[in-house]
Every structure is written in structure tokens, then in C-alpha cells.
Amino acid sequence: MSVTIKDVAKAAGVSPSTVSRVISDNPNISDKTKRKVRKVMDELGYHLNYSARNLAQQSTKTIGVVVKHSVQKSMHNSFFPEVVAGISALCSKYDFSISLTTGETEAECFDDVVKMVRGKRVDGMIVLYSKENDPVVPYLTDSGIPFVMIGKPTEQVNKITYIDNDNVQAAEEATNYLLELGHEKIGFIGEGTEFEVGKARLNGYMQALKNKDIPIEERYMYDVRFEMAEGRKVVESLLEIQERPTALITINDFNALIMLTALQEKGISVPQDMSLISFNNSTISKMTNPTLTTVDTQIFQLGYESANSLIELINESTTFVKRIIIPTMIVEGASCQSIIKKN
Amino acid sequence: MSVTIKDVAKAAGVSPSTVSRVISDNPNISDKTKRKVRKVMDELGYHLNYSARNLAQQSTKTIGVVVKHSVQKSMHNSFFPEVVAGISALCSKYDFSISLTTGETEAECFDDVVKMVRGKRVDGMIVLYSKENDPVVPYLTDSGIPFVMIGKPTEQVNKITYIDNDNVQAAEEATNYLLELGHEKIGFIGEGTEFEVGKARLNGYMQALKNKDIPIEERYMYDVRFEMAEGRKVVESLLEIQERPTALITINDFNALIMLTALQEKGISVPQDMSLISFNNSTISKMTNPTLTTVDTQIFQLGYESANSLIELINESTTFVKRIIIPTMIVEGASCQSIIKKN
């Protein structure tokens, strides 16, 4: 088989423990022996066996990432790739591995988590979403494994370290942005209130309207879930109602593209007939015509900071619970227009 | 600490080996003891420790996925998410884990691979791309670890199991599709010839033209790399040349979106003034206006089959090298138009 620590030890004329200590660069080993041992390791082509180390150290140097169930679906959203990129960046730095859940259904996904955690396959977990009545977070809390989540927990907010945008504020700002352009009839296109992000943004939207004493209208609120067909339906509904909105907020750039297309199909041009602001500032927002005005939620950083906090949690068990809020900023594209009449 | 196989053994009044055999459902253990042991396992809340099993079995039940260096970049392409979804699906079935490379540069990425392989962190690898002079594949070949790749190897084609589309043919068909619509001046928008996919598709394009004795023009061939700016430049170049192409082939839907937008900015409408066909049939192709005619390369299946072959390779060391070609098909959208004059 492959060369082990013992082979190295024998060849270098030292004990296995010494070799082990050389590997971890233990200061108790003299430079001389370190050099000697390292030379032998090179010659023999030795490489550490992680399974063995994991077992001995009771740790794995890998973090599990809980994907919004069904990788397949969540993957299409640019959120996922970007956030993983952020996590990746940090993991690479600290020499951690990433392990993804693979389940397609919520139940399978939960099983994956249990397997990872109880099977000691990971040192910590990052949950990429926050959702009510989701079994994952309570399970993680009980298990005692270090974990962080992206998004605001639905329970025990003060006991869980999480990374998030201030989505209420972000949506409020987005809405204000439209208000300042003179829009008062503003529609909100969400994705259902299954996930906390959606709720928070909806709240921010409503809050902004409330602040200006603008009535909140049910008929201005819709859901679109990555389906062109749903987008078309929404546009049809919008066409039917009396005082058609003059601006729309969509919850992510993908949906914005859907709406943009659906609107254009009906001859409603953006931004002339309808302003459009969305979230995430993904690459796609630069590729549309018009380009999208979008709230940059700094997804990469969201991922990066979550991994950072998690590793902190793993390394120093004394670390306190905290929350990290990543700032958002509106990136102006060409999808919004002022409707204030010039004199 | 957590409950181990020994605790279970003691509580059940059997030996650890028996417990181990119960876990693996070894037929040599009577149903009676199996029931008894399982009951105890439940009561004690036992769960297998994978690190220990990995060490003992010299396997990890996880497969490494080599991402085109820099997750960040490749992630934006819808290829990545989709292919991982396919891999995921199979892994979930066979209870394998997925571990991603995290490196940002080619060198870091290579290091990740080496760590995974030599550190025995994975049982096999899937390389998501094929590229000339890439150190990963030769390394894997030497190491002897089971691996498969998606895309046609640049060397030792007959010694490597790979999964691929027939990209030459696919591009030929796409080109023929345009030719049949009467287009003769057809442009090709690639992404450079760094990766094999790009080369193959370019070849297919040229082949199709050659078959019809249509001259191949350098000035019809461009590269765009996920940048709106590059797309604009291409459009400008196209406007300058004499006999402007009447149709374009882009190498993926993202670039198609870029081109679509860049063209529309210049008042060139698709498909009236310019037909457009692309590759991948990603969700995005349904969200554009017009929808894209695109070659479905069945990325999910590409991922699924690659994982399938890999696991086969891992489980049965006698398996032969093979190649699996996933069929492609043109999915018609509204981005192509016939320019054959009707009488």
C-alpha cells in the first residue's frame, strides 16, 4: 500500500510519533530532525492520510453545506453558485473541505444532514437558507455541532450565529428608491413566503409604503417561481387591474428577467411603462436590455463571512453567538425611470 | 463522548464484531441477534462513525469534483449547477458524498486535487472539463485513482473513461439548422479554444460549412467571455464588416443573452435581422425575448452518468474503460428565422 508514517519513521531512524510531530510542525522537535524527516518524506512520497488523522483527532476539517433542498432547483438561482464561491474562498484559505447535501426532497436533505453530523463527517455546518418549520436547524441546535446560517433564524434568534443582509431595510430602500422617482403604485413580485428572505423583503416593501401613508394593496402583490408561465400570468393580472402599478420590485434577478420578458411580450416597455428593481446584482443583471437596477446583497461575502464565522466557532469553542449583517447597496441599471412630471 | 460500537456491544451482550456485522447486514448474523442489536442501537442512539469506517475500509464513499478552476467563474455558467445536480442525484442514491475543489487559481485547484487524492479523502474523481495542458488529468492517471471526466480527453483518449456530447456533431447540426433556414453567412461566437468543448463546437461549425462548400471566414469568428463589454465589441465588429452574418452560433445560453442584448442595443433585432442559436438549453433560454433556440446538451444527465460510471469504476475494479456519449437535440425557440425568399 501507500507509504505511511511508520515507513517514514523507519527510513529516517526515528519514531512514528516524531514523524507525526514533524507533520504538525511541533516546536518540540529540533530543526535538525525536522529537516531530516521532511527529506525522507519527500523521497518516499509520503502523504498524510486524512481518514486516520480525522479518526485520531476527532475532526474532519470539512464543513457541510445544507443546500435549500433539491440542489437542482436552488442551483438555478445565482444565489447558490455565488455563495458557494464565497465559502470556497475561505475554505481554501483554512484548508477545509466542502461537502454538499445531495438530497432532492426536504426529507432526504434532512437525512443527509443527520448522516453528516452523526456520522462525524463534518466539523460544522452552514445552512444556506432560513425557513419556518424546517427540521434542520432545530436538529443542529440539539446536536450541539457548530453551525451558522445565512438568513435570519425563525426561532432562537439570539442563540444562533447567522449572517444576513438587513432585508427589511434593503427592501425598504429599494421601495424608497422607487418612491423618490415618483412611483406610488408599486408592485411586489415575491416567491411565496416559504423562506424568510422573502418575508423580510415583503415587510420592508410594506414598511416603506406605510411610512409614506400609501395604502398597501393585495392586488399589487404576486409570486413567481422561476417559471416563465407564472411571469406571464402575473403580467396578465397586472393588465386587468384598474390602476396598474408603474413599478415592480422583484425578489431576484432571475425573476426580474422573467418579468422583463413577460412585460415586453405584452408591449409594456421597461422602464418607460414600468420601472423594475430587483435583488442580488448577479451577472445576469448586466446582460439584460435594459440593464437591471438591482440591490447588491453581496452574496459572495455572505458566503465568505459565514464560513469565516463557522471556522471561528469550530476552532474556538468559547466564541460567542453573533450576527453579522452584510450591507446592501442599490446598483443602478437602466430599468427604473422617474415619473415626476417636469415643469 | 458519543456512543460507539463497543458500548452497543456491551449493552447487547455481544462482541463488537457482531455489532459491526449487524450494521453491514451481514448474512452470517441471525435475525434474532440482529433485532436485538438494532434495538440497543436505537436505545443508545448509536450512529456509525465514518472516519473510523473509512480508515478501516480504506475508502471514503465520497467523490471529488474538480471544478474548472475558480468556482467563482465557472459557477456563473449554468453548466456547473446543473452538472452538480446530476452528480448529486446519483450520489444520493448510492450514499456517496460530494467534495468540491475550492481553489481559485489553476495551481490551487491542482493542489486541492492532490490533497484529496493522496490524502485519501475521496474514492474517485470527476473532472468537469477537458483542457489542454491541464495538470490534473495526467496526475490522476498516474495516481491510479478511479476517475472520469466530462469532455473529451486531450491525451490518452482510449485509456480514460469519459462522458461527453458529440460536440462536433452537435455544432454541425446547429449549423445545418441555420443553413437549412437559408443562412450562409453564419458567425460563431466561442469562448476561446482553451477548453475542448469550444474547440469541438468550432470544428463542427467549420465542418458543416465545408460540407456545403461555404468558405470559412475568420471575420465571422469571435470570442466572448461572459462580459457584456465583449459582446458589444463583437457586435460593433459585425457591423463594420461588409457582408454581415445573418445568423450566429453562441457556445452557451449566457453568451447568447449577452449577444442578444448587445444586438438589440444596436437596433438589430432577433430573429428578424439576425438568427441566433446557442447551446445548453438552460432555464435562461426560456426567459429571453425571443426565447432561444438552443442545443440541449442534457447537462444533468452528463453529471448523472459521470457519477454513475465513476461509482461503477470504484466498486468493480475490473470495469473497462468506456466512453458515454449523451445525445443532443435542438430545442426550438424563437430566435431563428428562415431567410429563404418565398415565391
Place this chain on the structure above:
DNA sequence: ATAAATCCCGCAAGCGGTTGCATTTTAATT
């Protein structure tokens, strides 16, 4: 009832590292 064949299960040696503690080596002190 006895021998042979089956069936179950336990023993013990790994798998390849890590680490507390004992021991040896080296350096410092008197």
C-alpha cells in the same frame, strides 16, 4: 447416539495517525 456439515459469533490484529507521559539526550549551572 455419533459424526459431519452448518451456522453464528468472538478473538484479535489491523487501518494510519495522535498525544500524554516517561525517558533519554543535551545544555546549563555550580
Place this chain on the structure above:
DNA sequence: AATTAAAATGCAACCGCTTGCGGGATTTAT
């Protein structure tokens, strides 16, 4: 040179599970 403190290394148990082999118990055949 002897004594002691400090530094460097070795010993051996352990991490939790797997598995080839051997033997006792049970069943079947004679």
C-alpha cells in the same frame, strides 16, 4: 565532574470500526 534543568524523542494506548480465521453450538445425516 557532578547536578539539575530544559529540550528532544520514544513508548504505548487510543480513536472506532472491519474482517479473516477459528471454535462452539446447533442441525442434519447416518
